Amino acid sequence: MRKQRLKEIEELRNMGIEPYPYGYDKEESSLRIKEKYDRELQAGQVKDDVRVSTAGRVMSIRDHGKSAFFHIKDQDGRIQAYIRKNSIGPEKYDIFKKLVNVGDILGIKGFPFKSRTGELTIFVEDFQILSKAIRPLPEKWHGLKDKEIIYRQRYVDMIASDDSLNRFKTRYKIIRMIKEFLDGRGFIEVETPTLVYVTGGAEARPFVTHLNVFDMDMYLRIATELYLKRYIIGGFERVYEIGKVFRNEGISYKHSPEFTSLELYWAYADYEDIMNLTEELIEYVVKRTFGTTKIMYQGIEIDFSRPFKRLKMRDFIREKLGVDILEDSDEDMMRVLKERDVNVPIKSRGHLINKLWDLVEEDVVQPTFLLEHPVEISPLAKRHRKDPRVTERFELIIYGREIANAFSELNDPVDQYQRFLEQSKLREAGDEEAHMMDKDFVRALEYGMPPTGGLGIGIDRLIMFLTDSPTIRDVIAFPLVNPKSLDEEIEYGGEEK
């Protein structure tokens, strides 16, 4: 088929038609044209006192001999066009019939009318080939189902599936809404390094790279936290960054080695303030994107209206499993785990608590703030002012998944140094996910960081909910895939095969 298309391109050039011209005067989108004329025209009615010009990819052609209907698709949707031999002239019509195929990019000019069946259509008076495709599109009815092609060649998926194209448009909108909200609250969007000397702000294995000028290993950031706090120390009071972070770990429906995080830091605020901000932010985004706070995710209705439920981690686990993570012994907790067939080597009390939580987290479906995690599992959070066994921390749980993590930030340099020290010991003992000692960050804290509340949101996971996507790969346009040997030979012209 490629051979056939390459032949056609040659034919076009022989006729003096450039199959890859430089531009086109696209005046209106398919959507705009429909908005303008759809209501005013009745089926069969013609509006030939106006002219429209648009462009897009040919998605289907229904040839009737001396006339043809076809659809073109652009960023905003699809629109039908109608071309007729006696209107456009036999030469041009012949070019359309023989040298225009599904998949090509076409510019069309003409006037709007409504077909017998009532679909707004452009009566084509002139067209121009803007790009010849030499590969065929996927099947028009069943579309593209092969996940491998969907992820490896997302451009094909976007062409074939309006849902896919729209999903990434929605992603853009959601991120824009978040920025709009935060800007309105006086937050300043900043940038921090992606290449770092030491990683921190999360527990994760980093990607390692090498800097030639200093002949030293460097890392890709695993979080933006420690640099954003340096902004706060420097004098900024409300900052945020939306950006990629990298974690050299497994891939799953909710994990990607490269993902987008939002982190924000708010001086003089505590975790209560952050909690209020978080639910306002989420509600705002959902409402502005969908016009309602209720959306369906995988067949279940999720209501994002404020206030979100607040639930103390201790209370919830006690209620569900009958064990108290603050009062009961490790043995008691172990017993509960064993009763539920969880048999894992226990590394620490914190690990036990995490495992208990894993047993109950899927019971939390509607947006819920999980509060006051024990100190053992919250190394970066301040202790609770009323109960030193827990921290001023919350996670936002939706559909059993963590969407956000926040706390009153630790700003005591001595305490921070101690925690780094403990972490680096773990690191030396082989724990690749333990924090590295970040002496410059401790030094920065020594200059004094105001009391600060911080928030991290997994943007991709949030977008999964808002686009009803079952896996994170569906909301990352070009997800990481196994490179696989590029065995496809690409040949042009001449050669026989």
Add this chain to the structure above:
RNA sequence: GACCCGGUAGCUCAGCAGGUAGAGCACCUGACUUUUAAUCAGGGGGCCGCGGGUUCGAAUCCCGCCCGGGUCACCA
């Protein structure tokens, strides 16, 4: 990492009691001036994921590998 399922035409899939590789869409040729999965007639198109084995003969059976999907485990 363990287990399960899959990889056949550009796409969606059938074929798997071992015996010349199929359909629909797409493509090419022809007919058709309001179709929308247009219709009708004809035609071309395949390293059956890769490598090995069994066999007179393998898309089909056996072994290994690669790639993908799912479940569980690990991880947060």
